[in-house]
Amino acid sequence: MNKFIGIVGTISTESTNKRLLTFMKQHFADQATIDLLDISGLPMFNKPANKQVPKRIGEMAAKIEAADGVIISTPEYDHSVPAVLMNALAWLSYGIHPFVNKPVMITGASFGSLGSSRAQGHLRIILDSPELRARIMPSSEFLLGNSLSTFNEDGSLKDAEKVAKLDGLFADFQTFVALTKQLNHADELNKQEAKDFSWDKLD
Ligand SMILES: Cc1cc2nc3c(=O)[nH]c(=O)nc-3n(C[C@H](O)[C@H](O)[C@H](O)COP(=O)(O)O)c2cc1C
Numbered sequence: 001m002n003k004f005i006g007i008v009g010t011i012s013t014e015s016t017n018k019r020l021l022t023f024m025k026q027h028f029a030d031q032a033t034i035d036l037l038d039i040s041g042l043p044m045f046n047k048p049a050n051k052q053v054p055k056r057i058g059e060m061a062a063k064i065e066a067a068d069g070v071i072i073s074t075p076e077y078d079h080s081v082p083a084v085l086m087n088a089l090a091w092l093s094y095g096i097h098p099f100v101n102k103p104v105m106i107t108g109a110s111f112g113s114l115g116s117s118r119a120q121g122h123l124r125i126i127l128d129s130p131e132l133r134a135r136i137m138p139s140s141e142f143l144l145g146n147s148l149s150t151f152n153e154d155g156s157l158k159d160a161e162k163v164a165k166l167d168g169l170f171a172d173f174q175t176f177v178a179l180t181k182q183l184n185h186a187d188e189l190n191k192q193e194a195k196d197f198s199w200d201k202l203d
Contacts, residue, residue, distance in 0.1 A: 002032040002068040002177055009074030009085035009108075009119075011040040016109040016147035017073040023155050024071065024107075027163075028170055034071060037063060039088040051095035060088075064098035069177045070134070073107040076119035081126070093131035097194040100133045101187050103180045105173040107142040107166075109150075115143025130197045133190055135183070137176045140169050 006021040018036075025034040037060055053061075064070060074081050092098055106123055108116030120141055127134040142165065144150060150158055157163050 002174060004032055004034045005064055005067040005070045006034045006036045007039060007070060007072045007088070008036065009072060010082050011084050015075070016151070017075050019151055019155060020107060020109050020144055021071065021073045023151070023157060024166070024170070026155070031170070032174065035063070039084055042088055042091060045087050045090040045094070047094070053091055053094055053096060057091045058096070061092055061096045061098040064092070064102065069103035069105065069173065070099070071105045071107065072123065073109065074116055074119050074123055075108065076110050076114070076116040079118045080122045081119045086126070089126060089132065093129070097131060097191065099127065100191050100194045101180070102134050103173070103177045104134045104136045105140070105169070106136065107144070109144035109147035111146070111148050113145040115145040117141065117143055131194050133194050135180050137173055140172060142166055142169050
C-alpha cells in the first residue's frame with residue numbers, strides 16, 4: 001500500500017482544502033495511507049546564510065523523502081497559492097531536496113466556482129523549479145468549486161460526479177507513482193543537479 005503525505009496549502013482552521021484531504025484520507029483508506037503534514041507555525045523563510053533549516057523543516061523533509069508521493073490541496077489567494085504554502089516550499093527547497101523525483105498530485109478547493117484553477121497552474125510551475133523538481137501528475141486537475149456548500153456534515157462530498165472524478169484521478173495517481181519508479185534513468189542526476197544548483201552563484 002502506498003504511503004502518501006498530504007499538504008493543505010493553508011493554515012486556516014476552517015479550511016475546505018483540509019476537509020477535502022481529510023475526506024480523501026478516509027475515502028481511500030483501503031488503498032493508501034495519507035498523513036497530513038502540518039505547515040502551521042513555520043517561521044517566515046529568511047534565507048539563513050548557513051543554509052541551516054529549522055529542525056522541524058528537516059523532520060518534514062524526512063517524511064516527504066520517505067513517502068511514495070505527496071498530495072497538495074491548495075486554495076487560491078489573489079490568483080496564486082497562499083503565502084504559507086510558498087513559505088513551506090521555500091524552506092523545503094533551501095539546501096534540502098525532498099521533492100526531487102517525488103510524484104505529486106494537486107487538488108484544490110475554493111469558495112467560488114473556479115476551484116483554484118489558477119493557483120494549481122502556479123503550483124505546477126513552482127514544483128518544477130530547479131530545487132523542487134517534483135514529478136507532477138500531468139493532465140489532471142481536481143477543482144472543487146463552491147467548497148463551502150459541497151460537503152455533507154460527515155465530511156463526505158455531496159456530488160457523486162465529483163467523487164467519481166476524484167476516484168479516477170486517485171487511481172491514476174497510484175498508476176503514476178508506479179510508472180514514476182520506471183522513470184529512473186536521470187534520478188541521480190536530477191538529485192545531483194538540485195544539490196549543486198544555486199540561485200546565489202554570481203557567474
Ligand atoms: C486573501 C484572499 C484572496 C483570495 N483570492 C481568491 C482568488 O483569487 N480566487 C478564488 O477563487 N478565491 C479566492 N479567495 C477565496 C478562497 O477561495 C477561499 O477564501 C478559501 O481560501 C478556500 O480555501 P480554504 O477553504 O481551504 O481556506 C481568496 C480569499 C482570500 C482570503
